[in-house]
Amino acid sequence: MKTLTITAMFLTAFSTFIPAQQLSTGNVIGQVSVIERTANDITRRLDNPPVLAPFALSALPDIDKVITEPLNALPATLAITTTAGKSLWFDVEVEDGWRAVQGQWLLLADNISKKHLIEHGAQIISEYRYTGLGLALLRFSVPAAFDSKQALSNILSDQAALSLARNHIYQVQNQASLPEVNLANKSINSLNNTIPVCDFDVKVGIVDSAIDTKHSAFKSADITEKSFLPNDLNVSVQHGTVIASLLVGESKQLVPLLPKGKVYSAQVFYQQSDYAQGATLSAIISGINWLLEQNVTVINMSLAGPDNQILHSVLNAAITKGAIVIAAAGNEGPAAPPMYPAAYQDVIAVSAIDKNQQAYRWSNRGDYVDYSALGVNVLTAKSGQRIGRESGTSIAAPQVTAAIACLTATYGKDKKKILDKLNVSAVDLGPKGKDPIYGIGAILRR
Structure with a gap:
C-alpha cells in the first residue's frame, strides 16, 4: 500500500x-x-530506519558553564596591592558567595575579648573609638584555623559573639555602563526635560568612590572629600563621579537634583577590576563616622552586600544620632534575596524604574523596598570628561536622597515628618498601597 x-x-x-x-x-x-x-x-x-545513537541530556555541559560570566565576575582570591605592587590584603570569596578581606574580623571592643583573641593567635589591626557613632570597634586578623564565626565564637563570650562579623566587602549597584552618548547635535531640551528637586542649601553625604572633580560638570559644585583608603591604593573614581553628578553636576546636558547642595564624599571604593569596585566594611564605618562628625545627616549608600551585624550596629548608631540613610535595593533581580544595608528596617531602600514607570528588570524586590525612582538609562557625568547613561538601583537612590535632603530644610531632623511628607508626594504604582516592587510609591522628578 x-x-x-x-x-x-x-x-x-x-x-x-x-x-x-x-x-x-x-x-x-x-x-x-x-x-x-x-x-x-x-x-x-x-x-527500516537507521539506528541512531541515543541522545542523553546528561551529555550536555552544565548550564552554568555555558552561560558567559558577567563582566564584574571576580576570581575566588584577588590580591589587592599598592600601585607599586605591595600586597595590602586579599579580597576573597567567603560564605554564601559574598566577599571579605581574608582572615579579618570586627567586634565591639572589650578588653576581655581582646585578651582571648591574642591568646589564640589573633593580631590586632586597630582598636578605635568612633566619636561620631559613639562606638568602639576592634579589627583583627586570625589564623586560618579560626577563620570562621563558629571557631571564633568558641573563644568569645556569648555576648561578644553577638557582634562578631567579617570585614565584608560591598559593591556598587549600577550595571555596566551603556555606550557613550554623542551629544554634539542634541538640543538641550531634548536631553534635559527635568528641573531641580529644590534650590535649598542642603548637605548630602555619599559613601562611595572618589569623584573626578576635574570633570567640567563639577565646575561650580561644592564638594568636600575625604578618603578612607590607603594612600597608595589604586582607587576608583567611576561610581562616585556618577552619583555626585546626579546630585550636583551641572552642564548643558545635566540638571542637578540639588544645584545649591553641598556633597560630602566619603571615599571607600577601590578598583577590583575594570568592571567592579569594592569597599571594605571597615572603610565604610570610617566614612559614616566622618559624615556624622561633619553634621551630615542625609546619607546616600548606593552599595549593597551581605547582612553583617557590625554594619547593622553602626547604622543603628548613626540613625539614633539623627541620620537618615538611603540605600540601593540591589541589582540581583526579582527573585534575589534581600541586600544590605537596604534591607535593614530603619534604612530607606530604593528600587529602580524606567521613564515609563516600569520596574527595572534587574531591581531587587521585597517587603523591604520603601520607594522607587528613575534608575534606567539616566544621563550622568562619567570620569574623564565623559557623559553617558547609567542604570541600576544605585542611580535611583540619589533621587530619593535629594528629595529627603530638601525636606530637611523645612523639617530638620524630624524623620517622621520628613517621611510623612515624602509619602504624600509618592506616586502609587502597581498594586494599591505599599508593594515589594515600587514600595510606597515612586519619587518622581518633575
Missing part, C-alpha cells in the same frame, strides 16, 4: 512536468519505471 501511494504521489508530481502529448509515448513507461524504483527505495528506508 505504501509503495502504491508513494508511486501515485510521484506520478502526480511528474505529470505536471511531462507534456500531455508525451504521456502516450513509450518514454513515459521508462520514466514511470524509474519513479517506481525510487518509491520502492524510499519505502524500504521508511520500513
Whole structure:
C-alpha cells in the first residue's frame, strides 16, 4: 500500500512536468519505471530506519558553564596591592558567595575579648573609638584555623559573639555602563526635560568612590572629600563621579537634583577590576563616622552586600544620632534575596524604574523596598570628561536622597515628618498601597 501511494504521489508530481502529448509515448513507461524504483527505495528506508545513537541530556555541559560570566565576575582570591605592587590584603570569596578581606574580623571592643583573641593567635589591626557613632570597634586578623564565626565564637563570650562579623566587602549597584552618548547635535531640551528637586542649601553625604572633580560638570559644585583608603591604593573614581553628578553636576546636558547642595564624599571604593569596585566594611564605618562628625545627616549608600551585624550596629548608631540613610535595593533581580544595608528596617531602600514607570528588570524586590525612582538609562557625568547613561538601583537612590535632603530644610531632623511628607508626594504604582516592587510609591522628578 505504501509503495502504491508513494508511486501515485510521484506520478502526480511528474505529470505536471511531462507534456500531455508525451504521456502516450513509450518514454513515459521508462520514466514511470524509474519513479517506481525510487518509491520502492524510499519505502524500504521508511520500513527500516537507521539506528541512531541515543541522545542523553546528561551529555550536555552544565548550564552554568555555558552561560558567559558577567563582566564584574571576580576570581575566588584577588590580591589587592599598592600601585607599586605591595600586597595590602586579599579580597576573597567567603560564605554564601559574598566577599571579605581574608582572615579579618570586627567586634565591639572589650578588653576581655581582646585578651582571648591574642591568646589564640589573633593580631590586632586597630582598636578605635568612633566619636561620631559613639562606638568602639576592634579589627583583627586570625589564623586560618579560626577563620570562621563558629571557631571564633568558641573563644568569645556569648555576648561578644553577638557582634562578631567579617570585614565584608560591598559593591556598587549600577550595571555596566551603556555606550557613550554623542551629544554634539542634541538640543538641550531634548536631553534635559527635568528641573531641580529644590534650590535649598542642603548637605548630602555619599559613601562611595572618589569623584573626578576635574570633570567640567563639577565646575561650580561644592564638594568636600575625604578618603578612607590607603594612600597608595589604586582607587576608583567611576561610581562616585556618577552619583555626585546626579546630585550636583551641572552642564548643558545635566540638571542637578540639588544645584545649591553641598556633597560630602566619603571615599571607600577601590578598583577590583575594570568592571567592579569594592569597599571594605571597615572603610565604610570610617566614612559614616566622618559624615556624622561633619553634621551630615542625609546619607546616600548606593552599595549593597551581605547582612553583617557590625554594619547593622553602626547604622543603628548613626540613625539614633539623627541620620537618615538611603540605600540601593540591589541589582540581583526579582527573585534575589534581600541586600544590605537596604534591607535593614530603619534604612530607606530604593528600587529602580524606567521613564515609563516600569520596574527595572534587574531591581531587587521585597517587603523591604520603601520607594522607587528613575534608575534606567539616566544621563550622568562619567570620569574623564565623559557623559553617558547609567542604570541600576544605585542611580535611583540619589533621587530619593535629594528629595529627603530638601525636606530637611523645612523639617530638620524630624524623620517622621520628613517621611510623612515624602509619602504624600509618592506616586502609587502597581498594586494599591505599599508593594515589594515600587514600595510606597515612586519619587518622581518633575
